[in-house]
Amino acid sequence: MHLTHELELFPGNKVTQMLFKEVKNAAELRQCAVEGKINGALINPTMLVNPFQVLVAANKAVNSQNNGKMKTRSLYSEIIFNLSPTNNISEAFKRFGCSDGDDSVLVVLIHNEDESQLLADLTARVSGRQVPVEEVSSLTDHAKVKKLYKVTQEEEKSGTLLDAVVCRMAAKDVM
Numbered sequence: 330m331h332l333t334h335e336l337e338l339f340p341g342n343k344v345t346q347m348l349f350k351e352v353k354n355a356a357e358l359r360q361c362a363v364e365g366k367i368n369g370a371l372i373n374p375t376m377l378v379n380p381f382q383v384l385v386a387a388n389k390a391v392n393s394q395n396n397g398k399m400k401t402r403s404l405y406s407e408i409i410f411n412l413s414p415t416n417n418i419s420e421a422f423k424r425f426g427c428s429d430g431d432d433s434v435l436v437v438l439i440h441n442e443d444e445s446q447l448l449a450d451l452t453a454r455v456s457g458r459q460v461p462v463e464e465v466s467s468l469t470d471h472a473k474v475k476k477l478y479k480v481t482q483e484e485e486k487s488g489t490l491l492d493a494v495v496c497r498m499a500a501k502d503v504m
Contacts, residue, residue: 331448332380332462336388339395344387345448346380347436348465352457356429361454362405369451370405370437371427372412375470376477378491380462383437385495386411389502391439408437414478414497424477433457433468 333345352358361367377383390407393399401407401418413421427434436451438444452459471490474480480493 330459330461334384336384336391338388339391341441342391343440343442343444344384345438345440345444346383346462347438347448347452348374348433348460348462349436349455349457350433350460350464350468352432352434352455354454354456355427355431355434358434358455359427359429362427365403367451367454368405368438368447370408372409372425372435372437373427373431374433374435374465374468376412376425376474377435377465378469378474378494380465381491382412382494382498383408383435385498387437387439389498404439405437408439411498411501414494414501416501435462435465 331345331347333343336342336344358367358371362369362371372383386408389411390404393407394404399407401410409425410418410421412425415421434455434457436455438447438451440447474490474494478494478497480490484493
């Protein structure tokens with residue numbers, strides 16, 4: 330149900346993603362995250378094309394943390410910020426963060442070892458149905474994603490939407 334990857338550039342750091350549908354307590358979850366009671370990023374999956382997009386954002390966040398160059402206050406807020414094509418932090422939270430009325434949420438954790446207890450605790454907090462993370466693409470609002478990332482028709486002919494999105498995420502810091 331969940332998807333865990335070890336970050337190749339940062340051995341020992343793992344990224345776990347869990348997708349929930351039919352979430353009834355998004356407002357409560359968001360408030361807990363704001364108060365620091367949830368150790369994870371709560372992401373609106375309608376703005377995600379593929380779980381790989383989250384891995385790119387998490388990798389950039391861990392890199393920024395290790396280099397002391399984070400633009401936000403926490404590793405998890407840095408993941409949300411890195412999903413955005415702009416450098417506006419509040420805009421990133423508005424577009425990619427979990428909102429009170431959301432009925433689906435992607436939870437992202439970064440951990441060092443087998444954190445089965447942490448996963449179990451987080452799963453227990455969410456009042457919703459956990460589904461395979463690969464289903465995130467079925468929730469994507471393609472029109473919103475294309476508009477936000479300014480993806481042109483020419484780009485879509487030569488590559489995928491995921492390619493365009495990840496390219497913009499990766500190049501954000503250099504432009």
